[in-house]
Amino acid sequence: MTICFRCDANATIGFGHFYRCLSLANALFNEGLDCVFLLETDEEQIEKRLKVSPHQHIMLSKHQRLDGSNQKENAQQWLIQMGKYNLTVSLIIIDHYQIETLWMTIIKQNAERLMVLNDSGRIWNNVDFIWDASCYYEQEYSSISSTTTLLLGPKYALLREEFQHKPQNQCKPNEIKKHPVLTTNLMLAIGATDPLNTTEKLLSWLISLPLNVHINVLSTSANKHIPPMIKKYDNSRINFIIDSKSIALAMAQQQVIITAAGNIMWEAFSLGIPCALIKTCSNQHRNIELVTKTMKNVYLGEETTLDSDGFLKKLSIITHATQCSMLSQQALRLCDGQGAIRAAKLLASAIGEDNDR
Template identity: 25%
Template sequence: MTAVFRVDFSDTIGIGHLFRCLTLANALHQKGISCVFISRSDDTNSLIAKAGHQLVRLNGKETINTDAEVKHASWLSTGWQQDAEESLGICKKYKSLMLIVDHYALDYKWEKVLTDYCKIIVVLDDLADRKHNCQLLIDSNYLRRADEYRKLLVKDSEVLAGSEYTLLKPDFTVLRAKAEHQRKATDTIKKVLVFLGGGNTENTMASVLSALSQVSWPVQPQITVVLSSLYKHVDQVVDRLSEMVFETKLMIDTPEMARLILNADLAVGASGSSTWERCCLGLPSVNILIANNQQYAHKNLGGAGVIEAVKAEEPLEKAIATSVQVLVSDMKKWHSISERCFSLIDGLGTRRVVSRILSYS
């Protein structure tokens, strides 16, 4: 059995889609399944190869995807028909195939082209904004309900909905017990982790670093900033960090994210996939809405008190500083958020998803 993943990543798309596909691929590989990635993206840091999987690049002619049915059509650098035909040519090389699609620019039309050649099509989604032709759909958003997809499914598909299906690397599960013990003993915020995802967030990063300098800290904090190699403004971040009075560290494409989250007392991050990693290890975070596709999680997690959600109506820098100050000054609230984080994500989502996928094979 071969699992073929169709996923792209860039400074526009971000890198969260690739990371969750890699997490799933690694788990499937442990069950004896070979994994192949189909992508139009250039994996310059060999993240896929380093994980032991094959990458097949799609190099067809770039055109504008004008699919009016799909809001994120522009994320595909060619027409969906061409992408489907190129992907089909690759899939035909494998006799027993499961296809896993994680792409906001693809919908039921693309999936229908490949359905006859796949034992199962699995869709990873977060938006519930387009139709799908698949056997299994997974949306791990907090408060997402399966019935939100019923009118969007061409066939009678199974839907796994909710945060219990969050795909996380085993590192987070392993460190969870230690994190629970560590959070209970935390009495002040000393270490701050900043990670805004893999997208191009120059202005947001500048606002975050400026905001952190405006906070009244009980002790001088250590600031660790994590960037993806997709980020185009590393030099500007280096300059800004050098101007800060705090102890700072910059890390790029670190494989130690779980350890960094464990050791941090507070995070400033986007409301994307990294939110679930922080929740699993009980790390309170100030969340910023970086992209429109994060609105669902940002609103619901903020409303449930799982994150300190930055308010969009205020100037960004001021809003970030205010939110950080709230948690720095109120450790009772910090502990309350940490407990809610632990309750939300148990770290076993990957195991549940793999078990369900394999039931189809």
């Protein structure tokens, strides 16, 4: 039984879609299922990740790639590619904002089932599974077919494997109390590519904080802004963590992480690390709405409209020791890091039952 993932990653859309698909693929592989990635990206970092994984990947040439207006042609090209590899597909998992119903209808000729990773909250019909970690309530999907299986809420957040066997939060209460207003370890994690260079803007504001605040910048070599930033901020208070293979361990040593309201947020929550949230793309508003129902004052604003005074004022509230402790407990209640395992077991069971009929 083969499961195909249709996702992409690049400097514009970031790497989040790919990484959460890879987490689910790894969990499905552990359930005895083969996974294949259908990609239209030239990112070297993505190819490296797949080469060391147990998963096959297939690429389309540049002139055949999806541009939003060629749904039919693109789907037909993928059918040809899957035919070349003699793939018998039990399930295609789609994590791509440009793919429309027409594409799915055509591709289903070569797949028994379809699944959509749907953090936009869009209503999809004629799909077999919908994943939506930003939604708690089935009522939001009341208009779809009753035969569609829903995987809803942060308990299905698809985190990297290292967060499934996570280190403990290294931030001890007595350490916080030494600095009752400001934390000692802050992390900036604005995604793998950070196209607007929000990291440097925030860093220029954060260095005005007292000397007891140590700042860690988490990013990747795909972020073109990192090399000049490292040269500019040659400072013992600022540490750059680039292409780390131990992200969970690095994150566990922080008191607060400033991040976009995407997958890194869920990963931090699974460690019990409070987050100060920034909206870096439109689909993140649903995560922000869900989180701020229980976590007050954690949303800093949109990356394009932030100002230094407002940013630092809101951050001082979040980083207060009492607030940090409360937010840490709330974070752990929201996300336990086992979402990929949970989703893989559900999917493997459903596929197995169908094949036994």
